[in-house]
Amino acid sequence: MRRTARLLGMGWLFHVKMLTRSSFNGVLGIVYPLFFATVAFFMYRAGSPDALFYASLGASVMGVWAATSTAAGAALQRERWHGTLELLVAAPAHFALVLLPVTIAMATIGLYSMVSTLVWGRLLFGIHIHVEHWLLFCLSVPATVVAIGMLGFLLAVSFVRYRTAWALGNLLEYPVWLICGFLVPLTFFPDWVRPISWALAPTWGMQAIRQSAQGGTPIPDLLVCVGLGLLYTTIGVVVVDRFLRAARARAVLSLT
Amino acid sequence: MGAIQARDLVRTYKTSTGIFRRRGVEVQAVRGVSFEVADGELFGLLGPNGAGKTTTIKMLITLLIPTSGSASVLGYDVVKDAHEVRKRIGYVFGGDRGLYERLSALDNLRYFAELYAVPPAEQKRRIAELLDLVGLAGREKERVEGYSRGMRQRLHIARGLLHDPPVVFLDEPTIGVDPVGARELRRTIAGLTEAGKTVLLTTHYMFEADDLCDRMAVIAKGEIVAEGTPRDLKAIVADRTVIEIETFGVDEDAVERVRQADGVTSVSIEERDQAQVLHVQSPAGTELTQRLLALLGTTRIGRVAVREPTLEDAYVALVGRDA
Numbered sequence: 001m002r003r004t005a006r007l008l009g010m011g012w013l014f015h016v017k018m019l020t021r022s023s024f025n026g027v028l029g030i031v032y033p034l035f036f037a038t039v040a041f042f043m044y045r046a047g048s049p050d051a052l053f054y055a056s057l058g059a060s061v062m063g064v065w066a067a068t069s070t071a072a073g074a075a076l077q078r079e080r081w082h083g084t085l086e087l088l089v090a091a092p093a094h095f096a097l098v099l100l101p102v103t104i105a106m107a108t109i110g111l112y113s114m115v116s117t118l119v120w121g122r123l124l125f126g127i128h129i130h131v132e133h134w135l136l137f138c139l140s141v142p143a144t145v146v147a148i149g150m151l152g153f154l155l156a157v158s159f160v161r162y163r164t165a166w167a168l169g170n171l172l173e174y175p176v177w178l179i180c181g182f183l184v185p186l187t188f189f190p191d192w193v194r195p196i197s198w199a200l201a202p203t204w205g206m207q208a209i210r211q212s213a214q215g216g217t218p219i220p221d222l223l224v225c226v227g228l229g230l231l232y233t234t235i236g237v238v239v240v241d242r243f244l245r246a247a248r249a250r251a252v253l254s255l256t
Numbered sequence: 257m258g259a260i261q262a263r264d265l266v267r268t269y270k271t272s273t274g275i276f277r278r279r280g281v282e283v284q285a286v287r288g289v290s291f292e293v294a295d296g297e298l299f300g301l302l303g304p305n306g307a308g309k310t311t312t313i314k315m316l317i318t319l320l321i322p323t324s325g326s327a328s329v330l331g332y333d334v335v336k337d338a339h340e341v342r343k344r345i346g347y348v349f350g351g352d353r354g355l356y357e358r359l360s361a362l363d364n365l366r367y368f369a370e371l372y373a374v375p376p377a378e379q380k381r382r383i384a385e386l387l388d389l390v391g392l393a394g395r396e397k398e399r400v401e402g403y404s405r406g407m408r409q410r411l412h413i414a415r416g417l418l419h420d421p422p423v424v425f426l427d428e429p430t431i432g433v434d435p436v437g438a439r440e441l442r443r444t445i446a447g448l449t450e451a452g453k454t455v456l457l458t459t460h461y462m463f464e465a466d467d468l469c470d471r472m473a474v475i476a477k478g479e480i481v482a483e484g485t486p487r488d489l490k491a492i493v494a495d496r497t498v499i500e501i502e503t504f505g506v507d508e509d510a511v512e513r514v515r516q517a518d519g520v521t522s523v524s525i526e527e528r529d530q531a532q533v534l535h536v537q538s539p540a541g542t543e544l545t546q547r548l549l550a551l552l553g554t555t556r557i558g559r560v561a562v563r564e565p566t567l568e569d570a571y572v573a574l575v576g577r578d579a
Contacts, residue, residue, distance in 0.1 A: 021358035083353030091371035
């Protein structure tokens with residue numbers, strides 16, 4: 001157990017360190033979420049201050065999801081190009097324990113965009129950040145980040161199996177913004193979309209963050225968010241060995 | 257039982273071509289490869305590019321599942337007991353890939369030490385020992401992206417030895433490394449067997465194989481065409497003579513005329529700066545020099561020499577025969 005925790009912790013630290021070392025990615029990471037935030041603020045500027053705050057919280061979680069969905073695909077593809085994916089698979093550590101810290105590290109980097117979006121909204125649009133339950137807010141944010149990382153892990157498992165699955169990450173970026181209610185309330189969507197939204201942890205994480213900021217009851221949302229995150233991880237752990245075996249049989253671990 | 261055993265290994269790759277009418281294509285990269293490497297032996301797998309060396313090694317280190325046949329490392333099956341195999345092997349490949357370039361050598365080694373379950377209390381000592389062994393002590397905090405190819409290669413070796421594996425796979429470890437760096441790497445590789453490790457080395461540098469290997473197998477077009485000690489392989493061409501003809505700007509037609517000449521068993525061309533050196537093999541005692549010079553016509557000729565065959569000539573004869 002201690003060994004597993006250490007492997008996860010060291011893996012997370014290693015990948016956070018690596019993700020923060022690219023100045024090019026760093027600049028994109030700074031600029032990109034600010035564009036999301038600006039678009040969201042202009043969309044909601046005509047509404048009440050509450051609507052603007054709603055948008056700013058939504059835009060802040062958009063950055064976390066963007067960092068995980070698109071970056072997870074790109075990172076796995078980079079591992080494949082650089083030949084490190086084969087080394088990670090050839091290591092005796094269970095591959096789930098190798099991959100999970102990679103996607104959680106990406107979600108952690110996305111946390112920056114959350115902070116920068118709120119600061120950007122405050123400085124340029126004068127959005128007052130008022131949080132009713134700070135403790136629950138501070139619990140909801142990391143829980144959402146980790147749950148998004150766990151969803152990223154489930155996606156990453158498929159990226160390992162299929163060489164071109166990295167494009168799936170890009171494909172999922174915008175639909176998840178919509179159907180998880182980051183910018184638009186879920187009540188705006190047809191009924192058939194709801195079950196899909198409910199199956200996605202970011203939906204519940206977003207609700208927990210908003211409820212804790214607005215003084216509602218975030219705990220049920222928070223529990224569902226964490227529960228779904230754990231479910232994704234369990235599914236990922238169960239299928240990863242099967243997917244890896246298929247990847248070894250079909251020779252898709254490297255590009256050469 | 258040997259430390260490494262391969263029995264009738266076959267590996268087929270499936271690809272497809274076309275956009276609308278996709279057509280499946282099967283390429284057989286390895287066709288029934290069998291060999292055995294004894295405990296503590298340094299065994300070489302020699303062959304030209306695309307011969308199936310890397311595919312064979314990837315099956316042995318559990319990265320590829322054989323299409324048919326079986327293999328084991330230290331008695332563990334590479335498909336059924338992949339986890340047990342992984343704990344006991346180190347894998348080092350050549351070239352620039354396989355490292356996290358944005359981070360330091362120390363970061364890389366610490367991360368892989370975790371993946372290979374090196375106990376935390378031992379990591380510091382083990383990493384320091386390996387940095388010393390590969391001559392990177394003092395440079396470990398620099399980012400890998402600033403390393404030369406030789407330094408990267410040495411870091412690869414340190415990474416592959418972190419968990420002190422009894423069996424080490426080296427896939428073209430000196431490729432692209434400058435002569436001095438390559439010589440140092442060869443010294444490090446030789447030290448591995450002195451430390452009791454079993455090593456499987458793939459290379460297409462004959463002098464390297466001759467220098468390091470206890471035994472070797474030559475692989476061409478996915479099949480083993482010869483196996484034995486360097487002396488055994490040299491014996492294949494012991495009854496031949498090699499004529500070296502230095503030419504400048506020789507054309508394909510002239511080479512073809514030489515190749516078709518009576519008494520010529522094989523011809524290989526080596527590029528040396530501005531010159532192309534033809535290595536012409538023929539049965540010992542055959543006097544061909546004047547005839548070959550005549551066949552080269554107006555080609556500018558430099559030095560001409562007759563010499564005894566080397567391991568490289570044996571390799572050319574074997575690979576050329578099956579190519």
